[in-house]
Amino acid sequence: MIDWQTMPPLSALRAFSVLAETGSVVTAAARLGVTHAAVSQQIRNLEKTLDLALVSRSGRGVELTDEGRHLAEGLRQGFDEIARIVRDVTAAQDERALHLTTTPMFASAWLVPRLGRFRAAHPQADLVLDPSPTLRKLEPGGYDAAIRHGTGHWPGLEAVLLLPVSLVLVGSPAVLQGHDLADPETLTRLPWLSELGHAEALEFLARQGIPKPRRGGMVHLPGNLMLEAARAGQGLAVVTEGLVADDLRDGRLQVVRRDDTPRGYYLLTRPGIQRPPLRAFVRWVQREAAAAPVLSLAARPV
Secondary structure (H helix, E strand, O other): OOOOOOOOOHHHHHHHHHHHHHOOHHHHHHHHOOOHHHHHHHHHHHHHHHOOOOEEEEOOEEEEOHHHHHHHHHHHHHHHHHHHHHHHHHHHHHHOOEEEEEOHHHHHHHHHHHHHHHHHHOOOOOEEEEEOOOOOOEOOOOEOEEEEEEOOOOOOOEEEEEEEOOEEEEEOHHHHOOOOOOOHHHHHHOOEEEEOOOOHHHHHHHHHOOOOOOOOOEEEEOHHHHHHHHHOOOOEEEEEHHHHHHHHHHOOOEEEEEEOOOOEEEEEEOOOOOOHHHHHHHHHHHHHHHHOOOOOOOOOOO
C-alpha cells in the first residue's frame, strides 16, 4: 500500500520526469505548458522533499545525479505503465457510440437533414440521436453533447454558440386573417401551439406583456409536429426564426411578434478531454453552422 503522506506531489514527479527526458528546463516547460521558472521550482521542491540532489546545475545545462538517474528511470517505467493502462480502460469508451440530444424541432428541421455529411466524413462513428424537449444530463458513459436554444447560460457545461437566432411568434395566413394582431387581447383569443416540455410560449408572452391565452386554448406537441400544425393553420406558435425561414419567405407563415433578446442555438459539452467521436462531431457541427446562411437556417439538401 502506498503511503501518500510521504509521497512527493505527483506534479513535481511529472515535472522531474519530463526534465529528465528532455534534458532542458525550457523544453520541459513547453511540453508541460508552464513557465521554466515553474519547472525549476518544482524540481527544487522535490529535492527538498526527498533531501536529495537530483540535478547538477552548471551554466544553462542540466545533468542528473546518480540518484536523479535512478529516480528518472523508475518514473519513466511508472508513467509508461500508467499511460498503457489509461489507453486500455479508455479504448472501449473511444469506440462507444456518440450520444447526442437536442429538441425534436431542431433535430428534424436542421440537424437530421445534414447528418448525411457527418456520416460521409466519419463513416466509422456510430451515432445515437435523442430528440427530447428536456435537456438530458451530460455525464461519462451517457450523453456526450446537446444542442439547445437559449441565452448561453448552462451552469457546469461549456456552451459554444452555433447559430444566433431570435424567437418569433408566427401563424399561418388562415389563422391571422381578419384579426387585429396589434391588440394583445386579440392574440389571447386565438388558438395556440406550444412545444411539448417547453414553456417558451408562455415565457414569450410574459416578456411581451401579453396575458396567457384564455379562450383559444393551447395544444402541446413535439416540436416537429408543432411546426406542421402551425403550417396547417391550427394555431400560433413561438419558434426560432431560422427554422421557419423558408416558410416565412414562401408565405406559409407570418411573423406576428418578435423577441430581440440575444439568443441562439448552443452546443453544450462537459468540461475536460473529449473522446475522438465527440471531437469529430464538434468540429463538424461548427463548420456546418458557420456555413449556414445567417437569416435562413432551414435545412439544405444533403
